[in-house]
Amino acid sequence: MARRCLLIGASGQLGRALGAALEERCEVVGTGLRSRQVAQLPLDLGDPAGTIGYLEGVRPEWILIAGAYCNVERAEMERDRCFAVNADGPAAVAAWASAHGAFVVFYSTDSVFDGSQERYGESDPARPLNVYSESKVRGEGLVREAAPDRHLILRTSWLYGPNEPRRNFILRFIDEARQGRAVRVPDDQWGTPTYTEDLAAATRWLLERGATGTFHATGPECLSRVELARRVCRHFDLDPAAIIPTPTGRLGQAAKRPLRTRLDCGKLSATGAPGFREVNAGLAALRRWDTTVSPIRKAGFAERTVSSA
Numbered sequence: 001m002a003r004r005c006l007l008i009g010a011s012g013q014l015g016r017a018l019g020a021a022l023e024e025r026c027e028v029v030g031t032g033l034r035s036r037q038v039a040q041l042p043l044d045l046g047d048p049a050g051t052i053g054y055l056e057g058v059r060p061e062w063i064l065i066a067g068a069y070c071n072v073e074r075a076e077m078e079r080d081r082c083f084a085v086n087a088d089g090p091a092a093v094a095a096w097a098s099a100h101g102a103f104v105v106f107y108s109t110d111s112v113f114d115g116s117q118e119r120y121g122e123s124d125p126a127r128p129l130n131v132y133s134e135s136k137v138r139g140e141g142l143v144r145e146a147a148p149d150r151h152l153i154l155r156t157s158w159l160y161g162p163n164e165p166r167r168n169f170i171l172r173f174i175d176e177a178r179q180g181r182a183v184r185v186p187d188d189q190w191g192t193p194t195y196t197e198d199l200a201a202a203t204r205w206l207l208e209r210g211a212t213g214t215f216h217a218t219g220p221e222c223l224s225r226v227e228l229a230r231r232v233c234r235h236f237d238l239d240p241a242a243i244i245p246t247p248t249g250r251l252g253q254a255a256k257r258p259l260r261t262r263l264d265c266g267k268l269s270a271t272g273a274p275g276f277r278e279v280n281a282g283l284a285a286l287r288r289w290d291t292t293v294s295p296i297r298k299a300g301f302a303e304r305t306v307s308s309a
Contacts, residue, residue, distance in 0.1 A: 002026055002027045003025065003026045003027070003061045004027045004029065004058065004061055005022055005026035005028050005029065005061070005063070005064065006029050006031070006060035006062070006063045007019055007022070007028050007066060008031050008064065008066060008067045009031065009032065009068065010032055010066070011031075011033070012066055012067060013160075013163035014066045014107065014159060014161075015032075016163070017161055017162075017200035018200045018203060020197070021200035022204060025208070029060065031043035031054065031067070032067075033045075045065070045068075045090070046081060046084035046085040046088070046089055048084075048088050048089050049092075051089055051093060052092055055093065055096045059100070060102055061101075061102055061103065062103050062207060063097055063103070063105070064105045065089075065093060065106050066107060067085070068085060068086055068136075069081065069084075069085035069086050069132070071132075073253060073255055075131040075132040076254040083131075083134075083135045086132070086139045087138040087142055090104075090106050091139070091143065091146055093143075094106075094143040094145075094146035094147040094150075097146075098147040098148075103147075104151050104152075105153075105207070106139060106140065106143045106152070106153050106154075107153075107154050107155075107156065108136045108139070108140050109136050109155060109157065110191065110261040110262075110263050111128065111130070111132070111136075111257065111261060112126040112127075112133050112136055112155065114127040114128070114129055115258030119264045120261065120262065120263050120264060121264045121266075121267075122155075122215065122264075129257060130255035130257065140153050140214070150212070151213075152212060152213070153213070154202070154206075154214075154215055154216075155215070155216050155218075156199055156218055156263075157192045157193070157218040158191045158192060158193040158194055158219075158228075159196055160194070160195065160196065160282065160286065161195050161197060161286065162196070162286065162289040164293065169225070169228075170228070170286065171290075173232055174232060174236055174290070177233065177236075177238040177242040180242075183242050183243060184244045185226050185243050185245060185246065186226070186248045187224060188224070188248050188259050189224065189225045189248060189259055190223065190225075190259065190260040191225075191260070192218040192220070192221060192263065193219050193282065194217070194276065195276065195282040195285065197285075198276040198277055199276075201273075202215075202273045202276070203217075205271065205272075205273045205274060209271065211271060216264060216265045216267065216268060217263075217265060218262075218265055218276065219279065219282070220275075222260075222262045226245045228279065230243065231283060232283060235280070235286075235287055
């Protein structure tokens, strides 16, 4: 009999990739909220009591928390909601998993670090700079505490991949540039773009081998957002004049961000997990997907800032 898996946030870009990676291995029960599909349960992770109700009904063996409060800017004004979704809900899930012999996977972020050192290992102390990052640190701690031997925490960075709502940095940039709009892109932020399907494959690899604890899981290249935008222009035949390199300090953002974070993924590599693709390969795959989706929706501003967690 197939293992039953509850995929929280199945409608998001990571959830979509996880569902595809796990469907041959598991009976996947998906949930969603904002972009929920017809067959998905309407679960709000920020409602721990309601979340437990779904767990009791589904009785999963694996629980993957791909859903999250990801709006870094809005989190500064909605601290309670951000912590409810990113910390309280996952804590309730982990407690249920521990009590019922299930296993929980929680996805976190490279921005739990402040960017002050060259590279970060799993045991380096977290130093979050904004509410979103604080909530992820809190979520990590609560999951470890509630299910000490029954969890995986995967920290990742700059996720991109197929996403019908087109909410990641790259797809938003493409849509703006196609409309002939100027896009302010931070020229002093560096990170490691990570293709969602690669993170999903690594998740499956670790789950199937019974791995536990915290792993860093990102793409292999560290580059600036401006360089990333330039590569997007080359792959999608866009005019690079659309890029307006802008220092982070001039973007008027409410949330402070680490300017350069790179995670050491040696622990994950040592498990024999499949490698993550380089940016050019990821963009080529994304373009193949993009040619199959419906025309982009109209945006409402002549010039917009494109940034992400």
